[in-house]
Amino acid sequence: MERIQAYRFELRPTGDQERAMRRFAGSCRFIYNKALALQKENHAAGNKFISYVAMAKYLTAWRNSSETPWLSDTPCSSSQQALIDLDTAFKNFFEKRAGFPKFKRKGTGDAFRYASSKEFKLDEGNDRIFLPKLGWMRYRNSREVIGELRNVTISKSCGKWFASILTRREVESPVPKAATAIGIDVGIARFATLSDGGFIAPLNSFKKHQQRLARYQRRMGRKIKFSSNWKKANARVQKIHRDIANARKDFLHKNTTTISRVHALVCIEDLQVRNMSRSSKGTIEQPGKKVSQKSGLNRAILDQGWGEFRRQLDYKMAWNGGMFLAVPPHHTSQTCPTCRHISKDNRQTQAKFLCVECGYKNHADVVGAINIVERGHRLLACGEMAQSGHLKKQEPTEARGNSSRRAVEISIL
Structure with missing residues (x-):
């Protein structure tokens, strides 16, 4: 089994190295924006999309131009990676996985990449890394890098520089340590409720620091922009x-x-977090309703990190030999797990579930988690999974017996 893994370390550059990294990141941002502007002009003229190979010829002209001589100071492979990133962004847009590419802003997402392992060297014994046109640089060696080096991405975040080293290695196919299955219902009052009755309390990291953040943002707003005091407040x-x-x-x-x-x-649940946290502000002609309440709900949803929670579960289950399923979320908290009766009256409050048909009583989030794992068992039993985390069909409406669950547990073992 092949494992692709990245290791992220904080860099400790000198003043000259930090200034050079800012120039390299700025050059890559300039190339990305210039290529994006060229693509938009080309599309407006009615021409076909410019592929990466054709765009690379423009890059050669830009690097050799007398108007932008500073582009030649940036490593050539890093400049090419900026065009590759733009090409990937357009592919994601054409395949409806993302929105239309946007121009990059200065100070947001500053990064550049060395695409080949032949371009950099890693000296773990002395806690340093060699980067072209930067030389040897110290880094905080917090863990051992395992595997074959592939590439390294240098990025800036909150005033600090980091190196993300991508590796590849072969590992034995893992076997899960237990044969248990669990359903997870995510929420706000409870971050995650498990089908066995347990739950994980929310952290609410943004809510804890919201007032302090607002106070410092007000202080920054009273400073003259880009002055020394403004930079300190920022x-x-x-x-x-x-x-x-x-x-x-x-x-x-x-x-x-x-x-x-x-x-x-x-x-x-296969939740569409982007749609759930969409603003309800509306337009001038058709203003939205309960905008402030929806804004608070959106802030609470984004504070939980449901998307990152799902992403981490997906790859960690594969690393540990397990299986991860994202099931349709329809009526999971309105369906009785015993008689399968579906009604919005079953969920009387946010936390209370009482079946109007058979009288089954439980916490509403626990009921949702039970229905989620039941739905995952039925999907597996019907053989409707294309691959981990992706569904081919919707869940069948008819109820399944416990025999299907036992068959699935045996197949997992």
């Missing part, structure tokens, strides 16, 4: 954002690691 705001993101990331990694190690099958 650094404090960035630090708060970094602390919020790091706390959320640590919380998600710990919980997904625990879940993936003790279960062989994990089922979760």
Whole structure:
């Protein structure tokens, strides 16, 4: 089994190295934006899409032009990777996986990449890495890098520079340590409710720092933009954002690691977080309703990190030999797990579930988690899975017996 894994380390550059990295990131941003503008002009003229091979010829002209001589100071492979990133963005747009590519802003997402392992060297014994046109650079060696080196991406986040080293290695096909299956219902009052009755309390990292963040943002707003005092206030705001993101990331990694190690099958709702957190502001002609309430709900949804939670579960289950399924979310908290009666009256409150048909009573989130794992068992029993996490068909409406669940548990073993 082939495992692709990235290792991220904080860099400790000198002043000259940091200035050079800012120039390289700026050059890659310039190339990306210039190529995107060229694609838009080309499309407006009614011409065909410019492929990467054809766009690379424009790059050669830009690097040799007297108007932009500073582009030649940037490593050639990093400049080419900027065009490859734009080409990938257009492919995702054409295949309806993402929106139309946007121009990059200065100070947001500054990064560049060395695409080949022959371009850089890693000296773990001395905690340093060699990068072309930058030389040897110290980094905080927090863990061992395992596998064959593939590429390295240098990025800036909240005033600090990081190196993400991508590796590839062959590992033995893992076998799950347990044959248990679990369903997970994500929410706001409870971050994750498990079908066995347990739950994970939410962290709410943004909510905890919201007032402090607003206070420092007001201070920054009173400064003259780009002055020395403004830059200091901006650094404090960035630090708060970094602390919020790091706390959320640590919380998600710990919980997904625990879940993936003790279960062989994990089922979760296939939620469209982007649609759920969409603004209800509306337009001037048709203004939205309850905009402030919806804004608070959107903020609470995004604070949980459901998308990242699902992404981590997906690859960690594969690493541990388990299976991850994303099932349709329809009526999971309105269906009785005993008599299968579906009614919105079953869920009397946000937390209380009482079946109007058979009288079954439980916590509404626990009922949702039970129905999620039941739905995953039925989908597996019907053989309707194309691959982990992707569905070919919707769930069948007829109920299945416990014999299907036992057959699926045997097949997992």
